[in-house]
Amino acid sequence: MLTTSRGISLVLSIAIAALTVAFLLLLDDATPALLLVAGGISFSVAYILMQVTLEFLIFKEISNIYSVLEKIQKKDYSSIPDKNESLLSISPLRKINKTINTYAQAKNKEIETLQKxxxxxxxFIADISHELKTPIFAAQGYIHTLLDGAVDDKSVRLKxxxxxxxxxxALDKLVQDLLTLNQMESGVIKFHFETFDLKEIIHEVIEELEHKAAKRDMLIRFYYDKEKSYLTFADKDKIFRVCQNLISNAIKYNNDGGEVEVHLKAQKNHITVEVKDNGKGIPPEDLKRIFERFYRVEKSRSREKGGTGLGLAIVKHILEGHKSKISVSSTVGKGSIFSFELPLEK
Incomplete structure (x- = not known):
């Protein structure tokens, strides 16, 4: 009984009421009725105050602390209350509860991060194993076929x-892209910023890829305002690679006979680059993951068309190094639009 708030409140209230009555007995004019009323009032007030104090300011907080500790012991961090909830309490144990909640929340986030x-x-291991296996097995097959006797046939040997x-x-390109991405993430690769004309960079990329587009009867259209300046301060080589990757992907995943549009827009303080295709588009469930390593919307078709599956991940890291980001919008059956921004040099 004494381990509960009611039991403790009852004992302490009786003690206080007894002390009050004993004190009043020392008075000459104390009547039995006065003693009874004083004892009852002191008991009631003391019991209510003790009950409220013990129940809501101490026992409840101790119960919460034990509850959190049990969940930590069981490694169940999912249902731990938010640490901000304890701020509403005026209990002297609030700081302890808050500290424990903060610790539990931190452990919960740590575990979630480790799980992710x-x-x-x-x-990643499964993806890279598959990506490496494909070119290695292909090369092995051709070489072993030659070693088994096909080397004597000149036409077969050359083919x-x-x-x-x-x-x-393809294997070398995959390894190089992996090294590039790893170096970017670790900060090994440094950015060399300079002022250059973004319009000229895009022209160079289009000239390089026109032959690839022509093979599929595809047009690349470049829209920009000849009256405006498109000077920017960035890493020229890396921005070239960003444009090259985005336009190449627009060609690769477009329909035969389709069009790729590149829009260059100069705003007040920045330049916007948009690369648009009218291909099959990207389903909504894939949009959030297309910048992950090796993620492909259509894995079989993507491998047939070439590429390492790392291009968009590299684009993302290059633009993050320029304090920018790559944006994408897509409608299935109508195509996709990739865009990014760079500062405008005046």
Missing amino acids: NAEFRRE FLKRAAKSLN
Whole structure:
């Protein structure tokens, strides 16, 4: 009984009432009725105050602390109350409760981060194993076929050597892209900023990719205002790679005979680049993941069209290094628009 708030309140209230009555007995004019009323009032007031104090300011907080500690012991961080809830309490144990809640919330976030990292590592290892296996097995197949006797046939030998070389080139590009991405994330690669004309960079990219577009009867249209300046301060080589990747993807995932539009817009303080295609588009559930390593909307078609699956991840990191970001909007069946911004030099 004495371990509950009611039990403690009852004992302390009786003690206070007894002390009050004993004190009044010392008075000569104390009547039994006065003693009874004084004892009852002191008991009632003391019981209510004790009950409220113990129940809401001490026992409730202690119960919350034990509850949180039990959840921490069981490693169940999902249902731990928010640390801000304790700010509404006036209990002297509030600081302890707040500290424990803060610790529990931090542990919860730490565990969630570790779980996400573990899942990411599993997916990454599976993806990179598959990506490396494809060109390696292809090159192995051609070379072993040659070693088994096909090397004596000159036409077969040349054809298989070219295919093996193509597979090894794809493997080399994959490794180089992985190294580039890793160096960007770790800060090893430095950005070399300079002032240049963004319009000229896009022209160079289009000239480089026109042959690729022509093979599929595709047009690349470049829209810009000849009266405006498009000078920007950025890393010229890396922005070239961003434009190259976005326009190349617009060609790669467009329909035969389609169009790729590149829009260059100079605003008050920045330049906006938009790359638009009229291909199949990207489903909404894939939009949030297309900038992840090796993520492909259509895995089989993507591999047939080439590429390492790292291009958009590299684009994202390059633009983040310029304090910018890549944006995308897409409608299934109508196409996609990728855009980014760079500062305008005046």
